[in-house]
Amino acid sequence: MKTQSNDIRRIRRSQYEIFIEEECQNETFVEITISPSNYSRKIILNWVTVFIINYLLQSKLLLKFDVLNEYRKWVRIGVFVLSVFLIKSPKVEQITVIKDYGIQLSHWNGYIIFPYKMNKHLTQMREFISRDKIVDVIINEGFYQWYQVIFYLCIITRNEKKLKIMFPGHIKMKLEDEKLIYQLCQRYLYLKKDKLKHDCLH
Amino acid sequence: MVHYIFWPEYTYSKELNNINEELCAISIALESGDQMVLDVVPESSFRRQGPNNSILPPYYYIARRRDGQWILNHDGFYIIRFVAPKLSSMQFLSLEPILLTSPERQEELSSSESIKILFDYERYHVDKARFKQSIDQVNLYYNYLLDFEKKFPQLSSTIQETPLYVKSFNWCKNCFIYKIIYKILLFISISICFIAGQISTLLNISFSPFLRISVTARQIDLRCQQLCYFPVQFLRINKNRTLSKLLPRVKDTETSETQLPCRFYPDYIRFYNTLWLMTNDISFGLIISAMCYENQHKLVNLLHKMIRYCLYDFIKKVTIQLADNPLGIKLNAELTHFLSELFLWIIDFAYIHIIEPLTGKETLLMLIKLNCYVMSSIGATFGLSLTVDFLSLCSFHIFLFYHIINKLYSWQLNAMTNLYYLFRGKKKNKLRDRIDFNYFELDQLLMGTLLFIIMVYLTPTVLAFYISYTCLRLCLIYSEISLESIITLINHFPLFALLLRVKDPKRLPGGVSFDIGHDNNGTFLLLKNNPLKIGMLFKSFNIVLQQVMNNYCSIHTILNIIKGNPIIMDRHKLYYVLYSSLPEKSVTINEVYEQLLETLPN
Numbered sequence: 001m002k003t004q005s006n007d008i009r010r011i012r013r014s015q016y017e018i019f020i021e022e023e024c025q026n027e028t029f030v031e032i033t034i035s036p037s038n039y040s041r042k043i044i045l046n047w048v049t050v051f052i053i054n055y056l057l058q059s060k061l062l063l064k065f066d067v068l069n070e071y072r073k074w075v076r077i078g079v080f081v082l083s084v085f086l087i088k089s090p091k092v093e094q095i096t097v098i099k100d101y102g103i104q105l106s107h108w109n110g111y112i113i114f115p116y117k118m119n120k121h122l123t124q125m126r127e128f129i130s131r132d133k134i135v136d137v138i139i140n141e142g143f144y145q146w147y148q149v150i151f152y153l154c155i156i157t158r159n160e161k162k163l164k165i166m167f168p169g170h171i172k173m174k175l176e177d178e179k180l181i182y183q184l185c186q187r188y189l190y191l192k193k194d195k196l197k198h199d200c201l202h
Numbered sequence: 203m204v205h206y207i208f209w210p211e212y213t214y215s216k217e218l219n220n221i222n223e224e225l226c227a228i229s230i231a232l233e234s235g236d237q238m239v240l241d242v243v244p245e246s247s248f249r250r251q252g253p254n255n256s257i258l259p260p261y262y263y264i265a266r267r268r269d270g271q272w273i274l275n276h277d278g279f280y281i282i283r284f285v286a287p288k289l290s291s292m293q294f295l296s297l298e299p300i301l302l303t304s305p306e307r308q309e310e311l312s313s314s315e316s317i318k319i320l321f322d323y324e325r326y327h328v329d330k331a332r333f334k335q336s337i338d339q340v341n342l343y344y345n346y347l348l349d350f351e352k353k354f355p356q357l358s359s360t361i362q363e364t365p366l367y368v369k370s371f372n373w374c375k376n377c378f379i380y381k382i383i384y385k386i387l388l389f390i391s392i393s394i395c396f397i398a399g400q401i402s403t404l405l406n407i408s409f410s411p412f413l414r415i416s417v418t419a420r421q422i423d424l425r426c427q428q429l430c431y432f433p434v435q436f437l438r439i440n441k442n443r444t445l446s447k448l449l450p451r452v453k454d455t456e457t458s459e460t461q462l463p464c465r466f467y468p469d470y471i472r473f474y475n476t477l478w479l480m481t482n483d484i485s486f487g488l489i490i491s492a493m494c495y496e497n498q499h500k501l502v503n504l505l506h507k508m509i510r511y512c513l514y515d516f517i518k519k520v521t522i523q524l525a526d527n528p529l530g531i532k533l534n535a536e537l538t539h540f541l542s543e544l545f546l547w548i549i550d551f552a553y554i555h556i557i558e559p560l561t562g563k564e565t566l567l568m569l570i571k572l573n574c575y576v577m578s579s580i581g582a583t584f585g586l587s588l589t590v591d592f593l594s595l596c597s598f599h600i601f602l603f604y605h606i607i608n609k610l611y612s613w614q615l616n617a618m619t620n621l622y623y624l625f626r627g628k629k630k631n632k633l634r635d636r637i638d639f640n641y642f643e644l645d646q647l648l649m650g651t652l653l654f655i656i657m658v659y660l661t662p663t664v665l666a667f668y669i670s671y672t673c674l675r676l677c678l679i680y681s682e683i684s685l686e687s688i689i690t691l692i693n694h695f696p697l698f699a700l701l702l703r704v705k706d707p708k709r710l711p712g713g714v715s716f717d718i719g720h721d722n723n724g725t726f727l728l729l730k731n732n733p734l735k736i737g738m739l740f741k742s743f744n745i746v747l748q749q750v751m752n753n754y755c756s757i758h759t760i761l762n763i764i765k766g767n768p769i770i771m772d773r774h775k776l777y778y779v780l781y782s783s784l785p786e787k788s789v790t791i792n793e794v795y796e797q798l799l800e801t802l803p804n
Contacts, residue, residue: 006724021718023725026279028206028280029716098727099204100204101206102333106715126713126715126732127732128297128713128716130331130334131333132328132331132333132334135320135326156320159321
């Protein structure tokens with residue numbers, strides 16, 4: 001599907017969904033968004049949880065503490081507000097690779113009462129790593145929860161002790177998807193004359 | 203090969219008088235940066251240029267607008283739009299987060315050798331920092347626009363005039379009275395700076411224990427260093443400012459790089475933050491001293507009773523109880539008797555010579571009055587630090603108890619471990635730092651075993667005393683730490699930076715961010731400032747808090763207590779991190795004097 005020289009692709013997996021938007025004309029940037037699968041279903045589940053919690057808490061509280069019976073309305077409103085703000089929307093992660101300039105890592109979640117765009121506007125956290133600070137983008141292998149071996153995408157940053165993990169919420173991504181993202185990063189991060197030095201995964 | 207064009211947002215959709223007129227975009231590109239659009243001009247005035255005064259590099263004519271759509275003159279360019287940061291309001295973009303601590307105090311990350319080899323590998327070598335150059339260009343957008351309008355006045359659409367307040371300020375500066383006042387202020391500040399510098403060097407002599415022991419001395423030292431640093435900061439802020447406002451801007455690739463005005467913004471923030479905190483300090487002092495002065499009699503009675511109870515009666519009760527089968531546990535009678543006699547004697551000695559004279563009602567009244575005077579004149583922090591010092595002086599006997607019993611316990615523990623090794627036939631080898639098999643004679647074994655048994659049976663006694671006095675000492679340490687943390691908050695709270703973050707986040711950049719936008723021409727990238735995270739402002743507080751928690755409040759502490767290592771209160775080492783807004787070495791007074799003399803208006 002092409003919209004105004006931008007190429008949009010969508011990959012569906014059981015645990016997550018990947019959206020890839022590429023700028024094809026000059027190959028300037030690529031934006032890769034990973035969101036949990038069945039996003040709207042999860043939001044509905046969260047609302048159901050909120051209602052169950054509200055029903056239980058309100059009835060229990062009002063039964064146990066007779067003092068609160070006078071402030072019944074306020075107790076109900078208070079419990080509702082608290083439960084709505086405790087349960088958050090699922091986290092969505094995104095990276096934007098800009099040619100020759102760097103990579104931007106971003107993520108947002110939000111609260112279930114607000115719509116998706118408002119959540120993104122309110123809670124988006126961005127971090128831009130410029131090209132001279134990036135040593136390389138790699139797929140690293142490591143132990144996860146004592147016994148599992150996983151492959152994860154990360155960025156080696158100059159003069160920092162820790163690796164920057166690119167999709168920390170979806171660390172158990174399928175290896176083929178990670179390879180695809182790796183190839184996209186290599187293609188879109190480096191200029192053509194540097195490309196020969198860096199591209200080693202074919 | 204893709205090239206980027208940086209396009210200020212307001213010129214992209216600029217509408218001039220005649221809507222149907224074609225517009226041309228003029229851009230500037232310095233050596234290693236990308237193109238940046240300066241202004242859009244109507245085509246008619248652009249064509250009127252003629253061959254004599256045509257656009258030469260570093261200026262380029264890169265796009266024209268037809269029917270509301272911008273058409274680029276060359277291929278392979280991509281537009282990045284940005285909102286130009288206003289230099290007059292001290293806004294700027296930066297790839298690195300703004301450094302609010304002194305740059306000399308940044309720690310070098312010690313990485314391992316293999317990581318360094320990886321970083322320096324030739325495949326990962328990056329020669330040019332193109333983006334950084336472009337960001338510097340974007341920061342100086344308004345300056346470049348001014349130069350362009352001076353060079354090509356017929357193309358500029360706005361007329362720049364020096365505002366009235368600048369003109370009147372310049373006239374005032376030539377006044378005679380202003381010069382005299384300026385000279386007087388200069389000499390006063392130099393003398394204050396000199397005295398403060400001498401006091402600070404005196405306190406910082408390496409063999410003097412003042413800074414480690416007394417909180418008041420440290421507070422005086424901090425104030426003196428801040429006062430010494432004021433002229434340096436003032437020079438850095440104003441010298442740059444006067445240069446960029448009055449003198450014409452020199453547009454030259456080399457000098458414009460070194461004269462980036464954003465270099466002195468952190469100094470500006472630190473300077474005004476310190477000033478504001480000092481004023482806050484004095485106002486807190488006034489409030490607290492007024493409250494204390496009003497209720498001084500009640501306060502004296504309360505303090506008298508409390509101090510006498512906590513530091514004398516309670517401890518005496520505890521010591522006597524320990525001698526007398528505490529909690530029903532039967533302790534060794536002679537040793538308990540000996541230890542409790544020793545401690546009771548020390549308590550009584552301390553009471554007669556320290557506590558009673560210091561906490562008599564009249565002395566307390568006098569001390570509270572003195573404290574009030576100090577707080578209202580110099581600041582609340584000095585009053586609080588005097589309180590902390592008074593507290594540590596009065597509780598000197600607890601300090602003694604703790605160290606005596608700690609030494610006793612650690613000796614006992616050490617002796618027991620070694621005798622246990624002897625019992626098993628092993629010995630600790632100091633040279634190799636390990637336990638080795640050793641052959642002991644029979645009499646050595648017998649003697650060692652006997653001593654071991656005696657020590658084991660004496661352990662509960664010593665342990666009872668050790669635990670109770672460690673708890674007392676810890677309570678005292680926690681109360682001192684809480685008072686000192688209030689002092690720290692008053693001294694170093696990043697108030698200015700916090701309010702700036704709320705009021706104008708563009709002045710505190712913590713990086714850049716890109717957004718993808720869609721419009722008629724296709725997609726474009728939007729370059730924005732990523733404001734500093736609030737947690738970063740409190741970074742040094744977090745470090746100090748972690749150190750304090752680690753030293754006094756964690757499992758590490760409990761392990762140390764069990765092993766018998768003493769808990770030492772090293773105030774200066776803990777507090778040293780918070781000196782990070784001051785430079786490490788103070789500037790000599792002569793240099794400051796010469797530089798300040800240069801700024802005298804003539």
